[in-house]
Amino acid sequence: MGPERLLRRLGLGPVAGCDEAGRGACAGPLVAAAVILEEGRAGRISGLADSKKLTARARERCFGQIVAHARASAWVAIPAAECDRLGVQEADIQALRRAVAQLSVRPEYVISDGFPVDGLGVPGLGMWKGDAVCACVSAASVVAKVVRDRMMVQLDAELPGYGFAIHKGYATRLHQQRLEELGPSPQHRLTYANVARAAKVHAS
Numbered sequence: 001m002g003p004e005r006l007l008r009r010l011g012l013g014p015v016a017g018c019d020e021a022g023r024g025a026c027a028g029p030l031v032a033a034a035v036i037l038e039e040g041r042a043g044r045i046s047g048l049a050d051s052k053k054l055t056a057r058a059r060e061r062c063f064g065q066i067v068a069h070a071r072a073s074a075w076v077a078i079p080a081a082e083c084d085r086l087g088v089q090e091a092d093i094q095a096l097r098r099a100v101a102q103l104s105v106r107p108e109y110v111i112s113d114g115f116p117v118d119g120l121g122v123p124g125l126g127m128w129k130g131d132a133v134c135a136c137v138s139a140a141s142v143v144a145k146v147v148r149d150r151m152m153v154q155l156d157a158e159l160p161g162y163g164f165a166i167h168k169g170y171a172t173r174l175h176q177q178r179l180e181e182l183g184p185s186p187q188h189r190l191t192y193a194n195v196a197r198a199a200k201v202h203a204s
Contacts (some may be wrong), residue, residue, distance in 0.1 A: 003127070003134050007109050008039065014071060016107035017136030018096045018117070021051070021144035025087055026192040027162070027185070028152050028169035030083055032095030033075040034103055034110075034142035035066060037136050045069070048138050051131065051145040063146040066139045073139075074102035075147050084191045093117055099140075113137050159185050 003059035004015040018034040046063045047058055054062065067073055076098040083091040096117045100110055109123050111134050116126035130137040149168055156165035161182055167175045169187070171194055179188070179195065183202035188195045 003111060004037070004136055010047075012051050012109040012123070013039070014105055014107050015108045015136055016072075016100055016103060017112075017130070017134055017138070017140045018100055018110060019090055019113040019131055019137055019139070019141040019144055020095060021148040022169065023092055025169035025189075026179075026195050027080060027175070027188045028155060028164065029077040029079050029148065030088070030091050030095055031075055031077045031144045031148040031151070032092070032099040033073065033140040033147065034096070035073045035136050035139040035143060036071040036100040036103060036105055036107055037066075037139060038069065038071050043069075043135070045135070045139060046136060047143070049132070051138070051141040054142070056149070059142050059146050059149075062139075062142045066143055070139065072103040072105040073143055074099050074104070075143055076102065077147070077151065080187050080189045084159075084189050087191075088189075093119075101203075111137055113141065153185055159187060 001046050007015050015038045016034050016036045022030045046060055048062050051059055078091045078095045098118050100120050107122055110120050112126050113128055113130040114126055116124055125136040131141040152168045153165045162178045163174050179198045184195050184199045
């Protein structure tokens with residue numbers, strides 16, 4: 001029996017899952033999502049899994065199903081500058097809170113991936129590898145990843161040269177090379193060590 005079904009049997013439904021994408025990136029926003037799936041067969045999303053285990057095409061397909069058929073879904077983006085101002089941990093927590101608060105259906109319980117999130121207004125649980133074992137958390141991970149990837153593709157068109165559409169803001173070899181050549185953009189997180197080093201070189 002999955003954790004959502006068990007919680008519903010205990011009278012704690014509806015159950016929301018929440019997760020984020022972009023926490024480890026050095027450029028672009030941090031995106032958090034929250035999802036409440038329908039109960040039973042209506043809530044089954046074909047091919048749903050942890051977003052990291054799905055291809056881009058599979059994520060897009062699942063995203064379409066989630067948005068169309070979930071009982072409720074919401075997402076929030078925290079810009080790079082706000083991630084710098086708050087610190088990534090606080091930005092993550094605030095994004096998850098905001099995503100849950102924006103759900104059109106109020107959950108009675110929230111499962112978050114990895115660590116518990118306080119300040120949700122309802123009971124919650126942080127579940128290790130929640131995006132792999134809990135369907136609503138898997139759905140939230142897919143929504144957050146797809147929304148953020150689309151944003152990074154748009155940023156690539158606005159800020160050509162960095163390769164955002166390829167590496168999605170993570171510190172790959174290509175990204176670091178472009179960062180050192182061009183210097184940080186307004187979408188880079190200046191509190192990250194590799195970005196700070198590039199900024200210092202270009203300021204000298």
